[in-house]
Amino acid sequence: MVRETLSFVVAKVVAAAIAEALLLGSPMPPADSTAGLPGDAQKQLVEYRAREATFRSGLAAPPGADREERALYERRVAVERVIVSLFPRRDAARTAAGFALDVDLDHLAAFTDALLRELPVPWLAPYLNLLAGHAKLCGDRPADARHTLTLAQKSGVPLIRVAAEYLLAEGSCLERSAGPIGP
Numbered sequence: 001m002v003r004e005t006l007s008f009v010v011a012k013v014v015a016a017a018i019a020e021a022l023l024l025g026s027p028m029p030p031a032d033s034t035a036g037l038p039g040d041a042q043k044q045l046v047e048y049r050a051r052e053a054t055f056r057s058g059l060a061a062p063p064g065a066d067r068e069e070r071a072l073y074e075r076r077v078a079v080e081r082v083i084v085s086l087f088p089r090r091d092a093a094r095t096a097a098g099f100a101l102d103v104d105l106d107h108l109a110a111f112t113d114a115l116l117r118e119l120p121v122p123w124l125a126p127y128l129n130l131l132a133g134h135a136k137l138c139g140d141r142p143a144d145a146r147h148t149l150t151l152a153q154k155s156g157v158p159l160i161r162v163a164a165e166y167l168l169a170e171g172s173c174l175e176r177s178a179g180p181i182g183p
Helices: 002-024 041-053 068-084 092-102 108-117 122-138 142-153 158-170
Strands: none
Touching: 002 068, 002 158, 041 068, 041 158, 068 092, 068 122, 092 122, 108 122, 122 142, 122 158, 142 158
16 A cells, blocks of 8 residues: 555656656656656657757857846747657657747747647647646636646657646646746
8 A cells, every 4th residue: 555655656756747847848857767657658758868868959049148038048949849859750850949939938828729720730739738738727727728638648649648647637737937938
């Protein structure tokens, strides 16, 4: 009984760390702490880390940026890094840079909902649903979050599934101070 409870707590902590990495730009949890993840999520986590280790941003740092401009740039690079690390596609870097430049980080739920209605790259939908669902949890639309997070959960992307399941179970917003992406 104690072992099962401890295992559940560890799994919850790992799921929270994965959600924070995907949504707030925090580091992924260390490999030794993720042994309890399902096999497909462990495999994707290894691939994510490998792509993250070789990530180079396609966004140019703003010259002479003040603190606020630098923070916005870092948030955009965090979004770009997550997309490139999540999706092993030839067009991921280009799509990630374009999305990171265009995304309205202050109105994430509305922006992603609008983009999902006319999405030119359907493979990005699972991440957009995760972003929108989290933003709805954090904003004034928590009732809408459940539907959007369920779409993310059922997307077939293992790490997104883990993060969405965590958010659905917790039903609360991750703290923005933990990382650069937002909401």
